[in-house]
Amino acid sequence: MRLLKPKKGDSYLDLTAGYGGHSTAILEKTARPDLAVLIDRDDQAVAELNKLFGSSSARIIHDDFYRACKELVSSKMQFDLILADLGVSSPHLNEGSRGFSFQQDGPLDMRMDRRQTFTADTIINHFPKEEIDRILKDYGEESKASLIAEAIANNRPIYSTSELSAVIAAVYGGHSRHNPATKTFQALRIAVNNELDLLADSLPLWLRLLSPGGKLAVISFHSLEDRIVKQFFAAHSGNRYDSSLKLLTKHPVHANFIETAHNPRARSAKLRAVAKIKRKGVVSNANSG
Ligand SMILES: C[S@@+](CC[C@H](N)C(=O)[O-])C[C@H]1O[C@@H](n2cnc3c(N)ncnc32)[C@H](O)[C@@H]1O
Structure with missing residues (x-):
């Protein structure tokens, strides 16, 4: 919330809306569910999102974020705030029947979708x-x-x-x-779940989906995905004439002691955030071609 700084009227894209925790907090501030798109590839998460936001005008998409974002790019959409909270959700790990947990017996499944x-x-x-x-x-x-x-x-x-x-x-x-x-x-x-390829292929789409001045935050849970995010942000920021991003976090932000005490799974979380540079006098080409 500190980095994205949601404010009244902002549009919002939640790439991994899950059980709606982040979306609820952000939509409380933006007060514009009609400008929000919430994506998740998991049917249980989407059922929960429908319960929480189905009666609002938020758009809920049951798909992986790569395919969903390709469609949003071709519809020329842009957002002030974009969030990706990567990986699995607690229900994935807690329900043995999903097959993600080595601590509970279950089938060899592990599909998010x-x-x-x-x-x-x-x-x-x-x-x-x-x-x-x-x-x-x-x-x-x-x-x-x-x-x-x-x-x-x-x-x-x-x-x-x-x-x-x-x-x-x-x-x-x-x-x-x-x-x-x-x-x-x-x-x-x-x-x-083809997680690393989907992340690497989606980052350029997220850049295009950001409005000028818009902010993107990505929370990752292991070094392989954090490396992809870090390298992409580094390649598009810095003091070059063609840089399109400004880093909002020089180093990744970790959950503090109080948060990890309440939520031990946050221990390995790393948050990186960027803002899309506004260019004076230049028409944004984010949605063209
Ligand atoms: C850590 S949870 C997100 C929790 C959410 N931020 C909340 O507040 O409840 C990650 C979610 O992302 C979804 N997910 C992971 N990879 C995805 C992808 N490539 N496309 C769409 N959803 C994905 C998972 O199904 C899971 O529900």
């Missing part, structure tokens, strides 16, 4: 072990990727998150400070 057919089961039970190894290295930075991929291939079929956790735990043999399944589960989730 349950209309897609590609699940964690597809990777675990059908991908070649070399491809599983690559996923665990690239998306989990897992140092035992090859051993885990080998163990997965040797223990197929694997039906549940607890069976998968047990296979990973056996590879570590008790020699891990954290839960040994953490990195593998992160990697599978990123692969199932």
